[in-house]
Amino acid sequence: MLLDIANLSKRFSSGGRDVAALNDVSLTLPPGETLGLVGASGSGKSTLARILLRLTSADAGSIRFEGKDWLALSGAELRRRRAKMQMVFQDVLGAFNPRATVASVLGDPLRIHDIVPKVERPREIATLLERVGLPASYASRSIREVSGGQRQRIAIARAIATRPSLIVLDEAVSALDVSIRGKILELLVELQQERGIACLFVSHDLAVLRAVSHRIAVMEAGRLVEIASARQVIENPQSSAARALIAAVPRLVTGMPERPHHDV
Amino acid sequence: MRRIRNLMKTPEGMAGFGILATLILVALFAPVLSPGDPLRIAGDPLLAPFVDPAFPLGTDRLGRDVLAGIIHGTRTSLAVGIAAAIAAIAIGLCVGLAAGFAGGLVEEALMRVIDAFQIVPSFLLALAFVSVIGASVPVVVLAIALGAWADPARLTRAQVLSIRERDYVAAARVIGMHPVEIAWKEILPNALPPVLALSAIIVAAAILTEAALSFLGLGDPNIVTWGSMIAEGRNVLRSSPSLSIFPGIALVVTVIGVYLLSEGFGKTLAGSEA
Ligand SMILES: Nc1ncnc2c1ncn2[C@@H]1O[C@H](COP(=O)(O)OP(=O)(O)O)[C@@H](O)[C@H]1O
Numbered sequence: 327m328l329l330d331i332a333n334l335s336k337r338f339s340s341g342g343r344d345v346a347a348l349n350d351v352s353l354t355l356p357p358g359e360t361l362g363l364v365g366a367s368g369s370g371k372s373t374l375a376r377i378l379l380r381l382t383s384a385d386a387g388s389i390r391f392e393g394k395d396w397l398a399l400s401g402a403e404l405r406r407r408r409a410k411m412q413m414v415f416q417d418v419l420g421a422f423n424p425r426a427t428v429a430s431v432l433g434d435p436l437r438i439h440d441i442v443p444k445v446e447r448p449r450e451i452a453t454l455l456e457r458v459g460l461p462a463s464y465a466s467r468s469i470r471e472v473s474g475g476q477r478q479r480i481a482i483a484r485a486i487a488t489r490p491s492l493i494v495l496d497e498a499v500s501a502l503d504v505s506i507r508g509k510i511l512e513l514l515v516e517l518q519q520e521r522g523i524a525c526l527f528v529s530h531d532l533a534v535l536r537a538v539s540h541r542i543a544v545m546e547a548g549r550l551v552e553i554a555s556a557r558q559v560i561e562n563p564q565s566s567a568a569r570a571l572i573a574a575v576p577r578l579v580t581g582m583p584e585r586p587h588h589d590v
Numbered sequence: 591m592r593r594i595r596n597l598m599k600t601p602e603g604m605a606g607f608g609i610l611a612t613l614i615l616v617a618l619f620a621p622v623l624s625p626g627d628p629l630r631i632a633g634d635p636l637l638a639p640f641v642d643p644a645f646p647l648g649t650d651r652l653g654r655d656v657l658a659g660i661i662h663g664t665r666t667s668l669a670v671g672i673a674a675a676i677a678a679i680a681i682g683l684c685v686g687l688a689a690g691f692a693g694g695l696v697e698e699a700l701m702r703v704i705d706a707f708q709i710v711p712s713f714l715l716a717l718a719f720v721s722v723i724g725a726s727v728p729v730v731v732l733a734i735a736l737g738a739w740a741d742p743a744r745l746t747r748a749q750v751l752s753i754r755e756r757d758y759v760a761a762a763r764v765i766g767m768h769p770v771e772i773a774w775k776e777i778l779p780n781a782l783p784p785v786l787a788l789s790a791i792i793v794a795a796a797i798l799t800e801a802a803l804s805f806l807g808l809g810d811p812n813i814v815t816w817g818s819m820i821a822e823g824r825n826v827l828r829s830s831p832s833l834s835i836f837p838g839i840a841l842v843v844t845v846i847g848v849y850l851l852s853e854g855f856g857k858t859l860a861g862s863e864a
């Protein structure tokens with residue numbers, strides 16, 4: 327297994343209110359698989375994503391990633407191994423330092439992890455940009471001069487720059503126009519197949535997950551209530567949470583083309 | 591450069607910039623505009639303004655040229671105001687950054703110190719400081735800065751706390767950036783602009799505080815300042831009010847210029863974030 331999450335729990339207490347954001351969540355992810363994580367707003371999806379990326383600490387539970395105890399890592403060792411797990415954020419505005427240029431956004435991970443020698447960095451940046459469907463000339467632009475959909479392409483380029491084995495995408499297309507959304511999803515599926523990267527794709531929208539996921543996990547109020555193949559969850563949901571999410575997307579079962587099957 | 595161009599698009603910014611640019615030129619070229627010691631006795635005492643072309647603004651009780659005093663006083667006011675603001679912002683930034691990044695007990699302790707400095711009226715603090723240590727320009731600058739650093743410190747800490755939670759800081763952690771580099775490259779440059787926007791207000795307040803100290807005779811006695819000129823004119827306020835009015839006008843124009851500039855900066859800052 328690439329990723330093995332066991333009995334993860336996290337409580338938040340704010341203003342006298344005590345919330346179990348994650349309650350005894352366990353799941354596994356083999357290399358190269360896309361797992362969709364769906365749930366209503368507030369069900370704990372982002373909390374799981376942030377704990378995975380070591381942006382928030384867990385109260386209890388364990389995570390093994392690439393065979394190592396991921397939660398035990400710290401300092402320089404953690405920073406070094408972060409190359410293998412990357413993230414794409416929902417907020418295409420907030421995910422970039424407003425002072426950054428496209429070149430600095432992509433150059434930082436290349437420099438920090440010494441992915442290519444310094445002299446080859448501009449070439450690598452150009453290759454990354456072209457891979458996500460942007461002209462190499464974008465490198466010199468300020469991030470502020472780039473549109474939302476293009477920013478998400480840059481975020482994806484940043485995520486693949488360090489050659490990760492897992493990418494966590496938290497509502498990565500939710501803020502985008504429907505027309506752009508399809509293209510970004512296509513790009514993600516393509517990259518994922520071409521490089522064998524595993525994805526944890528977080529969304530509240532089953533239609534999006536159906537287009538990209540091999541399996542889908544359903545969360546409700548901090549608990550994982552269902553996990554099965556994408557087809558099974560959509561055509562034969564077992565939990566009331568899954569049924570409610572399906573009901574929220576009209577014509578889901580017949581409406582969208584299914585993800586082309588391939589071996590994982 | 592782009593910021594200055596944006597600034598010139600707002601009427602406040604343009605007016606403030608014009609006033610301050612003029613004042614700065616006057617301060618820089620004071621020895622050319624009015625050669626010699628402005629404190630020397632230059633003519634008959636108490637000459638009325640607008641009478642003798644050699645002394646357009648007249649002379650004071652000792653026969654010192656009022657115009658020369660105002661021109662050279664520009665130097666003192668601007669130099670003390672700007673130096674005090676730089677010192678206050680520098681102290682405020684250091685303390686605010688330390689509090690924002692350290693957290694825990696260090697943050698608690700620093701915040702109580704900031705509270706203490708905010709509670710004491712800054713003019714009293716400056717007054718006490720100067721009367722204990724003695725009046726000289728560096729002491730006056732430090733005294734004013736001591737009463738002015740708490741606001742920038744508080745704002746810096748608030749900025750750090752808010753920016754630390756932004757997604758781009760999370761993104762920097764995710765790519766494995768070192769915490770020191772995150773603080774230096776991701777947080778600090780974005781925390782700075784609102785704090786720097788405070789500097790105009792601090793300059794204006796510092797100029798007024800310096801004038802008030804000089805008015806009370808606690809300025810540096812060896813240099814001419816508007817405050818000491820107003821105090822000097824007060825003795826003959828009824829017979830020659832112009833001795834106090836001219837330096838008073840200079841003071842008001844300077845402070846208004848600084849405020850206008852800060853308004854203009856505030857507007858361009860708000861515009862660039864939208
Ligand atoms: N930093 C936090 N402080 C307090 N409560 C939080 C925090 N982050 C998340 N929560 C709470 O945890 C629960 C799960 O939130 P989240 O993981 O963001 O859900 P989702 O991403 O599925 O919408 C929510 O009730 C939310 O209010």
Ligand SMILES: [Mg+2]
Pocket residue numbers: 371372373497
């Ligand atoms: Mg969320």
